[in-house]
Amino acid sequence: MNSYLIFKSLHLIAVISWMAGLLYLPRIFVYHVENYEKIEARRIFETMERKLYNYIMRPAMLTSWIFGILLIHFNGLEVVTHLWLQVKLALVVLLTAYHEYLGKCLRDLKLGNNNKSTKFFRIINEVPTIILIIIIFIVVFKPI
Numbered sequence: 236m237n238s239y240l241i242f243k244s245l246h247l248i249a250v251i252s253w254m255a256g257l258l259y260l261p262r263i264f265v266y267h268v269e270n271y272e273k274i275e276a277r278r279i280f281e282t283m284e285r286k287l288y289n290y291i292m293r294p295a296m297l298t299s300w301i302f303g304i305l306l307i308h309f310n311g312l313e314v315v316t317h318l319w320l321q322v323k324l325a326l327v328v329l330l331t332a333y334h335e336y337l338g339k340c341l342r343d344l345k346l347g348n349n350n351k352s353t354k355f356f357r358i359i360n361e362v363p364t365i366i367l368i369i370i371i372f373i374v375v376f377k378p379i
Contacts, residue, residue: 243306253330256291260287264356267281267284267344268344268351268352285341300327307320326366329366
């Protein structure tokens, strides 16, 4: 069996899982903020956020990176000289920073230090979608 295609498949599965979390976690934050005064609801949202972030999102992010690096290795390191891949990697770094920022928001909500509104979380919820669309077009068309 072709190792490259297995790694590519696993990379795509990991990216889809990671993106699902990046899209869903800020939505949970919206409900968390809306129901912050309800102690039982707050506990439920904190549990959902923690499990999504630690058990799905973080492993999916790390697996995305690992298989992405393996794919670069299989294609030869000279592929990194291609501008389309450099842009893609920069956007993946941006998604990773966004992921870590969501972790900070999660901790702030848990500690009662949140000063962000539901509108803020609704707006930042669009960030990964926009980045994902750009990445897909760059990878498929390799325009640069």
